[in-house]
Each structure stands twice: as C-alpha cells, then as structure tokens.
Amino acid sequence: xxxSIGIDLGTTNSCVATIDESGKPSIIANKLGExxxxxxVSLRSAPGSNGEPPLVGAPAMRRATxxxxxxxxxxxxxxxxxxxxxxxxxxxxxxxxxxxxxANGDAWVEVLGxxxxxxxxxxxxxxxxxxxxxxxxxxxxxxxxxTVPAHFDNAERRATADAAEIAGLKVRRLxxxxxxxxxxxxxxxxxxxxxxxxxLGGGTFDVSIVNVExxxxxxxxxxxxxxxxxxxxxxxxxxKLLGELRSDHGIDLxxxxxxxxxxxxxxxxxxxxxxxxxxxxxxxxxxxxxxSGKFLDYRRTIERAELNDWVGxxxxxLDAPCKEAAARCGLSPKDVDAIxxxxxxxxxxxxxxxxxxxxxRPALKVVNPDEIVSIGAATQCAILDGLIEDVVLLDVTSQAxxxxxxxxxxxxxxxxxxxxxxxxHRIIATSKDDQRELFFEVYEGxxxxxxxxxxxxxxxxxxxxxxxxxxxxxLVEFTVDVDGILHVATSELGSGEQRELRLMATxxxxxxxxxxxx
Amino acid sequence: MSQDRKAAIEDxxxxxxxxLDQVSYYRLLSIPATATxxxxxxxxxxxxxxxHPDVHGIGVDPAYxxxxxxxxxxxxxxxKVLADSTLxxxxxxxxxxxxxxxxxxxxxxxxxHDISDASALRFYKLGKAxxxxxDYKSAxxxxxxxxxxxxxxxxxxxxxxxxxxxxx
Ligand SMILES: Nc1ncnc2c1ncn2[C@@H]1O[C@H](COP(=O)(O)OP(=O)(O)OP(=O)(O)O)[C@@H](O)[C@H]1O
Ligand SMILES: [Mg+2]
Numbered sequence: 001x002x003x004s005i006g007i008d009l010g011t012t013n014s015c016v017a018t019i020d021e022s023g024k025p026s027i028i029a030n031k032l033g034e035x036x037x038x039x040x041v042s043l044r045s046a047p048g049s050n051g052e053p054p055l056v057g058a059p060a061m062r063r064a065t066x067x068x069x070x071x072x073x074x075x076x077x078x079x080x081x082x083x084x085x086x087x088x089x090x091x092x093x094x095x096x097x098x099x100x101x102x103a104n105g106d107a108w109v110e111v112l113g114x115x116x117x118x119x120x121x122x123x124x125x126x127x128x129x130x131x132x133x134x135x136x137x138x139x140x141x142x143x144x145x146x147t148v149p150a151h152f153d154n155a156e157r158r159a160t161a162d163a164a165e166i167a168g169l170k171v172r173r174l175x176x177x178x179x180x181x182x183x184x185x186x187x188x189x190x191x192x193x194x195x196x197x198x199x200l201g202g203g204t205f206d207v208s209i210v211n212v213e214x215x216x217x218x219x220x221x222x223x224x225x226x227x228x229x230x231x232x233x234x235x236x237x238x239x240k241l242l243g244e245l246r247s248d249h250g251i252d253l254x255x256x257x258x259x260x261x262x263x264x265x266x267x268x269x270x271x272x273x274x275x276x277x278x279x280x281x282x283x284x285x286x287x288x289x290x291x292s293g294k295f296l297d298y299r300r301t302i303e304r305a306e307l308n309d310w311v312g313x314x315x316x317x318l319d320a321p322c323k324e325a326a327a328r329c330g331l332s333p334k335d336v337d338a339i340x341x342x343x344x345x346x347x348x349x350x351x352x353x354x355x356x357x358x359x360x361r362p363a364l365k366v367v368n369p370d371e372i373v374s375i376g377a378a379t380q381c382a383i384l385d386g387l388i389e390d391v392v393l394l395d396v397t398s399q400a401x402x403x404x405x406x407x408x409x410x411x412x413x414x415x416x417x418x419x420x421x422x423x424x425h426r427i428i429a430t431s432k433d434d435q436r437e438l439f440f441e442v443y444e445g446x447x448x449x450x451x452x453x454x455x456x457x458x459x460x461x462x463x464x465x466x467x468x469x470x471x472x473x474x475l476v477e478f479t480v481d482v483d484g485i486l487h488v489a490t491s492e493l494g495s496g497e498q499r500e501l502r503l504m505a506t507x508x509x510x511x512x513x514x515x516x517x518x
Numbered sequence: 519m520s521q522d523r524k525a526a527i528e529d530x531x532x533x534x535x536x537x538l539d540q541v542s543y544y545r546l547l548s549i550p551a552t553a554t555x556x557x558x559x560x561x562x563x564x565x566x567x568x569x570h571p572d573v574h575g576i577g578v579d580p581a582y583x584x585x586x587x588x589x590x591x592x593x594x595x596x597x598k599v600l601a602d603s604t605l606x607x608x609x610x611x612x613x614x615x616x617x618x619x620x621x622x623x624x625x626x627x628x629x630x631h632d633i634s635d636a637s638a639l640r641f642y643k644l645g646k647a648x649x650x651x652x653d654y655k656s657a658x659x660x661x662x663x664x665x666x667x668x669x670x671x672x673x674x675x676x677x678x679x680x681x682x683x684x685x686x
Contacts, residue, residue: 213559213563214563214567215567216563216566216567218563383572384572384576390567392566392567392570392572392573393572394566394570394594417598418591418594418595418598419566419590419591419594419595419597419598421571421587421590421591422587422590422591422594423584423587423588423591424591425650427646427649427650429676470672470673470676471676471679471680473676473677473680475649475650479587482571482572493649493650493680493684494679494680494681494682494683494684495683495684
C-alpha cells in the first residue's frame with residue numbers, strides 16, 4: 001500500500017502523523033514514545049566528513065549545554081532567508097551557533113569549521129521523522145505533506161521542499177499550518193462556521209480566520225507576530241530569576257553559558273508543570289559561586305500566580321494580531337463562532353484565558369494542541385487519496401509577485417492573497433532591432449518598485465528571431481501551484497513556440513547542490 | 519466523481535476558457551449584478567468545489583490542466599472582487615466603461631504603447647488579452663479594429679503581426 005505521512009516541521013518541535021485505510025489520522029510516536037520530536041540537530045563531526053552522524057531530537061537538546069556552538073535549533077527562522085535580512089541579523093546576536101553569508105547571500109550556519117545550508121539542517125530533522133514513520137510501518141514511506149507557516153514566501157517554501165528532497169522524501173504538498181490546523185481539528189466535518197485558529201508555538205504567534213461552509217475550508221485572513229512565543233515566556237522567567245540571583249545572592253550568571261543552560265532547562269520544565277499544577281520547584285546544585293567562595297545550591301518554588309504576573313507583557317502582545325486578523329475580513333473578534341487553540345504554548349492557562357477574553361468566548365477543547373497541525377497534514381493525504389470526499393481547501397498566496405522587464409517597467413503579476421492555484425501572464429517585447437536575447441526579472445513582495453522587493457530570479461530567453469524592435473513578443477506566464485510555489489514559463493507570441501528559460505541568478509540551493517546532498 | 523459530473527465540469531472549463539477575457543465576473547459566477555455577498559460566496563464555493571485541481575485536476579492532461587487553473591483563478595478573482603464592497607464598487611465603474619477585469623485599464627496604461635485614441639486602446643487591450651490566451655481569431659479581429667481607429671500605431675501593428683503569425 002502507498003504510505004503517506006503528514007509532517008508538522010516546527011521551529012521548536014516537529015510531529016509526524018499518518019492515516020489508516022479508512023483515512024483516519026493518527027500520530028506516530030518517536031523512539032522515546034513521544035508524539036513530538038524537538039527540531040534540534042547536534043553535529044558531532046564536521047558535515048560531510050563521514051564521522052559520527054548528527055543527533056536529532058531530545059539527544060541533540062541534551063548536547064546544547066555542553067556543545068552550544070554545534071547544536072542547531074530554530075533553523076526554521078533561517079530557512080530561505082538572506083543573511084542581510086534584518087530579522088536574520090537580529091537573530092544572529094542571540095544564537096549560540098554561528099551564522100554566515102553563503103556565496104549567493106543566503107543565511108547559512110557554520111559548524112565545526114564547515115558551512116551548512118538551513119535546508120540541509122532541516123533535512124536532518126526530516127530524515128529522523130522519515131525514519132520514525134518507516135519504523136512504524138516497517139515499510140518505506142512514499143510521500144509526505146509538510147506544513148509551513150501561512151506567511152512563508154516563495155524562497156522559504158522552496159527551501160522547505162529542498163530540505164525534504166535532501167532527506168529523500170517526496171513532497172506531495174506543502175500545506176499552510178492554519179489550514180492544516182482547521183482540518184486537524186475536524187472543521188470539515190462540523191457545521192458551517194467561522195473559526196479563529198490561534199497558534200502559539202515556540203517562537204511565533206499566528207492567527208487565522210477560517211470560513212467553513214459545505215465542505216469548503218477557506219482561510220480568509222492570516223496575521224501573526226513572528227517574534228512572539230514560548231521563547232518569550234522562557235525569557236521573562238529567566239530574567240526574573242537571574243535578577244533575584246543577583247540581588248539575593250550576588251551571583252551574576254550572564255557570562256556563564258553552562259549554568260544558564262542548566263537553569264533554562266529547569267525553567268522550561270517548570271513552565272510546563274505550571275500548566276497543570278499550581279506550583280513548580282527548581283533545584284540546581286552548585287549553580288554559582290557565592291562571595292564566600294562556597295557554591296550556591298539553588299532552590300526556588302514558582303507559583304502559577306507569579307508566573308502569570310511575570311508574563312503580563314507577553315500576554316498583552318496576543319491582542320493585536322487577533323484583532324487585526326478579524327478586522328481584515330471586516331469582523332470584530334466577537335463575531336467569530338469558535339476558537340481553536342494550536343501550539344504547545346496554548347496549554348498555559350493564562351494564555352487560554354487571555355485569548356478567551358479577546359474573542360469573548362472560551363476556546364474549543366483540543367486535547368493535544370501540538371499534534372493538530374500534523375493530524376491535519378495527514379488528513380489532507382486522505383483528501384488527496386479520495387478517502388475523504390467533498391472537502392476542498394482554499395489557500396492563498398502569501399506575497400505579491402511581479403515582473404521587471406528590460407525597459408525598467410515593473411508590474412505586479414499576481415497579487416498577495418490570490419487563491420491558489422493561480423495563473424497569470426504578461427507580454428514583454430524586444431526594444432531594439434534584431435535583438436536576440438530578452439532578459440526579465442521576477443520579484444516577490446508588495447512594493448511598487450522592484451528594489452524594495454526580493455528578487456527571486458533573473459531569466460534570459462535566447463535565440464530570438466531577428467526582427468524590428470517590438471515585434472518579437474514573449475508571453476511570460478506565472479503559475480503559483482497548490483504548494484504556493486511559483487513556476488515561470490515563456491513562449492513566443494505568434495509562433496507559440498515554447499521558449500527555454502535560463503535562470504541567471506537565484507536564491508536557494510541549485511539542483512546540483514540538492515542532488516549532491518541527497 | 520461520476521462521469522457525468524466530470525464531463526459537465528470539463529465542458530464548463532472549455533467554454534469559460536474561451537471567453538475568459540470577454541465575460542464579466544458576474545457572468546462567470548452566473549449571478550445577477552444585484553447578488554448579495556452571501557450569494558457571491560455561495561456561487562464561488564459551488565464552483566470552487568468543482569474546479570479546484572485537487573478535485574478535478576488529478577490525472578488530466580497538462581494542456582487541460584492549464585486551462586483549468588486559468589479558469590479557477592479567474593473565478594477566485596471574481597469572488598475576491600465581488601465579495602469586497604470597495605473593490606466591487608470600483609469594478610462596477612470599470613465594467614460600465616467596458617473593462618471586464620478589474621485594474622486592467624490601469625495596467626495597460628503603465629505599459630509602453632503609442633495609442634492615444636480611447637476606442638483603439640480598448641480594442642488593442644482586448645486583442646492583446648486574446649493573444650495571450652492563444653485565441654488568434656479574436657485577437658486579429660480586435661487588433662484590426664484598433665488599427666482602423668489609429669492606423670499609425672506601431673504597437674497595434676506589432677501585435678497584429680504576432681496575431682497573423684499565430685493564426686497562420
Ligand atoms: N504543557 C505546556 N505548558 C506550557 N508550555 C508548553 C507546554 N508544552 C509545550 N510548551 C511550549 O510550547 C512551545 C512549543 O510549541 P510548539 O511545539 O507548538 O512549537 P513549534 O510548532 O515548534 O513552533 P512554531 O509554531 O513557532 O514553529 C515551547 O515554548 C514549549 O515550551
Ligand atoms: Mg507550530
């Protein structure tokens with residue numbers, strides 16, 4: 001039988017699910033029996049050196065304390081990005097591993113003296129998930145549906161698909177996370193309604209308004225805060241405790257990476273405990289040196305009320321994206337029929353009540369908020385296999401796409417928020433007599449001038465027939481497929497002859513690089 | 519999916535594709551100009567449920583799939599415009615001036631052409647759009663009209679040339 005899986009490739013955690021013969025989805029647990037696997041990779045030998053293979057998941061996380069420069073986490077924030085991107089630069093300052101600029105300007109990482117592309121790092125996580133699934137089936141996996149944030153642009157989507165290819169997985173579809181969450185929650189089986197999907201993960205907060213009507217699932221707006229998540233909660237707790245250590249014990253841990261990492265591990269643990277219990281205790285023996293020369297055995301009990309107090313500023317940042325997402329489709333948050341919570345961080349009671357107060361109603365009960373997205377991806381496998389009928393997902397493009405022709409004329413070809421798949425064309429013409437080559441460039445972004453947008457590629461069409469200026473015309477076709485990835489094709493107007501396009505410059509990995517890495 | 523339904527959808531796609539640049543969004547969605555937002559959405563969802571390539575695009579030949587995608591995306595565009603009161607008001611104005619697609623007037627204006635006569639420009643636009651769809655007959659007709667109105671235009675002549683080559 002054909003084995004298909006759904007993968008939620010998260011910033012912090014990843015999760016894999018499958019469907020049975022009837023199309024019913026279920027999570028595949030990893031070797032440790034856990035439903036999610038940390039998206040962390042720790043390298044034990046230089047990449048490509050044939051040394052010890054990288055560790056992935058919980059074992060990799062444990063190496064973060066001892067080998068921070070070789071332990072890569074949160075790579076999803078780098079994938080498909082450029083090194084000089086402002087958000088990448090801001091990130092670089094906070095990461096314990098090193099970022100570098102690749103020859104084409106992409107953001108890469110440097111580990112053990114070798115440079116590594118983010119798709120390669122993500123491919124290690126995907127390979128692990130692939131193996132988890134293969135062990136579960138005792139069979140090979142054929143295809144995967146992988147989820148990506150709704151705001152991912154072309155380069156980020158392509159880089160994610162490249163990661164899968166390097167991992168030996170055939171990508172059946174890239175699916176937007178909120179759409180997957182709606183399916184994972186079972187929206188397609190329920191009554192007609194408008195849902196707000198609120199996803200608070202490790203590093204990002206996404207809110208989407210989804211309309212469900214007679215089997216159609218349409219995301220009508222998506223908003224988010226790219227820098228709001230569990231990491232901010234962790235940071236708030238850390239700051240509080242580090243302040244206490246300074247004032248109560250005269251200990252400054254800010255320059256002690258190992259001690260900081262130990263404290264962080266227990267802080268995250270306590271945060272999780274406080275979602276269930278009223279209080280949680282930390283115990284760290286020999287955490288730091290006191291002025292007396294003795295070592296501090298640090299013990300601290302945190303009450304849930306204290307935690308809620310510390311994270312007040314984080315909670316306040318949930319409001320704007322929710323209101324904006326509703327406003328974008330002409331609604332007030334109170335007009336939404338139901339709320340679905342997604343992401344591990346929504347397990348925190350204070351987060352739940354904040355979101356409930358924004359929308360004026362409690363969220364629907366979801367058992368495992370960190371599994372919904374991958375369950376939704378697996379459900380999409382069932383839809384594409386025809387096991388679930390009469391359900392259609394309507395997704396949209398996240399960015400506008402434009403064409404710059406040789407004469408400097410820039411025109412938008414596909415708008416942002418266009419339903420996919422979508423196809424559009426423009427006509428460009430030669431500007432000189434007997435011109436045999438025609439160049440054009442493709443950009444992504446909503447600005448009216450190309451310089452303010454991101455260049456996706458520079459193309460050239462060669463061997464044009466010789467003719468007076470303006471007489472040779474090319475039809476340039478943009479197709480954004482169901483994955484949200486752009487394909488460009490040209491043909492000569494008149495003759496209709498398909499024209500081979502040569503890509504002159506582009507972001508991301510080349511085909512040859514991907515083949516070599518497989 | 520039943521064979522009958524498949525055939526009906528295919529028939530719709532073929533017919534709609536031929537006239538994509540000649541029919542209004544209302545015609546495309548088969549709704550009256552007075553349709554409410556709920557009616558617009560209902561019409562769109564009904565069409566989308568048939569036309570979405572996930573439902574109807576599996577195993578079809580690439581040429582047909584291209585047409586399907588073009589029709590599907592125009593149907594989605596129609597919905598996006600008609601379900602938004604601001605865009606719809608703007609579209610209704612443009613439609614009254616003979617433009618069946620929103621923003622197309624503005625778009626051509628930005629492009630370089632040497633046409634000053636308004637009706638020549640309109641036929642030129644229609645001709646170029648038909649050219650883009652490979653509908654050379656309609657392109658020829660529109661471009662010849664355009665040339666009658668403005669016989670000196672190089673842009674029209676060039677487009678007409680391309681249409682004649684295509685039609686040959
Ligand atoms: N029981 C819990 N209580 C509170 N927080 C939790 C709990 N379980 C997990 N978290 C937090 O949820 C966050 C991870 O959530 P999730 O796994 O959904 O993220 P992700 O999908 O990898 O990230 P993103 O959506 O940003 O890509 C972490 O900050 C983690 O500490
Ligand atoms: Mg997530």
